[in-house]
Amino acid sequence: MSYENVKFPEGSLFLVTGGAGFIGSNLCEALLNMGYRVRCLDNLSTGKYENIKPFEENENFTFIKDDIRDVDACLRATEGADFVMNEAAWGSVPRSIEMPLLYEDINIGGTLNMMEASRVNGVKKFVYASSSSVYGDSTVLPKKEGQEGNVLSPYALTKKCDEEYGRLYKQLYGLDTYGLRYFNVFGRRQDPDGAYAAVIPKFIRQLLNGETPVIHGDGQQSRDFTYIENVIEGNLKACLAPSEAAGEAYNIGAGGREYLNDIYDDICKALGKDVKALHDEPRKGDIRDSNADISKARKAFGYDPSYDFKTGIALAIDWYRENL
Ligand SMILES: NC(=O)c1ccc[n+]([C@@H]2O[C@H](COP(=O)([O-])OP(=O)(O)OC[C@H]3O[C@@H](n4cnc5c(N)ncnc54)[C@H](O)[C@@H]3O)[C@@H](O)[C@H]2O)c1
Numbered sequence: 515m516s517y518e519n520v521k522f523p524e525g526s527l528f529l530v531t532g533g534a535g536f537i538g539s540n541l542c543e544a545l546l547n548m549g550y551r552v553r554c555l556d557n558l559s560t561g562k563y564e565n566i567k568p569f570e571e572n573e574n575f576t577f578i579k580d581d582i583r584d585v586d587a588c589l590r591a592t593e594g595a596d597f598v599m600n601e602a603a604w605g606s607v608p609r610s611i612e613m614p615l616l617y618e619d620i621n622i623g624g625t626l627n628m629m630e631a632s633r634v635n636g637v638k639k640f641v642y643a644s645s646s647s648v649y650g651d652s653t654v655l656p657k658k659e660g661q662e663g664n665v666l667s668p669y670a671l672t673k674k675c676d677e678e679y680g681r682l683y684k685q686l687y688g689l690d691t692y693g694l695r696y697f698n699v700f701g702r703r704q705d706p707d708g709a710y711a712a713v714i715p716k717f718i719r720q721l722l723n724g725e726t727p728v729i730h731g732d733g734q735q736s737r738d739f740t741y742i743e744n745v746i747e748g749n750l751k752a753c754l755a756p757s758e759a760a761g762e763a764y765n766i767g768a769g770g771r772e773y774l775n776d777i778y779d780d781i782c783k784a785l786g787k788d789v790k791a792l793h794d795e796p797r798k799g800d801i802r803d804s805n806a807d808i809s810k811a812r813k814a815f816g817y818d819p820s821y822d823f824k825t826g827i828a829l830a831i832d833w834y835r836e837n838l
Pocket of ligand 1: 531532536555557558580581582603605620624645698
């Protein structure tokens, strides 16, 4: 682990919004294992109580079932919090194309509520989830902060807006905000079910169930698939980043590039399956290739991901085998 030496003042209180989701529950778990106090705010819309149930026994853990669209709930939740990790949002590019108004409400309105509440309550660091989708139609590789194209979906636009608010909250009010542009995160507890599930857990679940997965397009699209441990590291280190590095957004990827067809083959091999995937039309709003330049986060707060794709996928497959 490249965050084992990360230390916060004893008794620090972290608020993790979206803490019952995939990334949020992994953040809660890591913080509890490190001995810190964790408050989790989630409305259980896309997240699951079972993701946090094991933490309820820990006296350092509190769960608040509430909604980031409610500013009073955000104010209550941030009271006394030292650090905020804002993960609550609705993901999925295709779903955002179907319901743009809801995305605006949750992903922009909710994040703005959280920034405002954090400002009012004197939170030290506000670290929030952005996304590699902000690079939009830019074909430049690797993706580097400052070289964004036009966004291709309402989802990407919500994250771009959050970043603008993050910049303004630093500039106007001095709140130390750090946007983390996650690149296709995967790992334990990522939801494999439903029409909008991410591709890695979905393939694993379908293959284990004896179904035939569908790949959108020719499968030659590439992504910087990032194992969850790297994302935990990014969040922890961003909470310790200097004030001068605030108001900015940072790529949080593994720095690699995997093709979907290859990933599919790797998963089949690991599961001992010989199933030819079906192909259909490419999805609207999807980008073709993605791969992160992580030098900005490395320089600003020492982000140094230690899990490459191969290591991460082996760990993820082991977890799904035991837990599905
Ligand atoms: N998973 C990825 O690959 C990826 C990539 C880029 C960015 N992100 C961002 O990371 C964050 C976490 O994503 P995830 O993959 O863990 O998704 P997730 O759906 O598993 O988690 C999101 C959590 O937020 C909660 N939530 C949603 N709306 C809420 C609201 N109005 N009030 C309170 N809670 C609410 C959900 O119930 C859920 O538990 C999101 O902001 C997402 O956009 C994820």
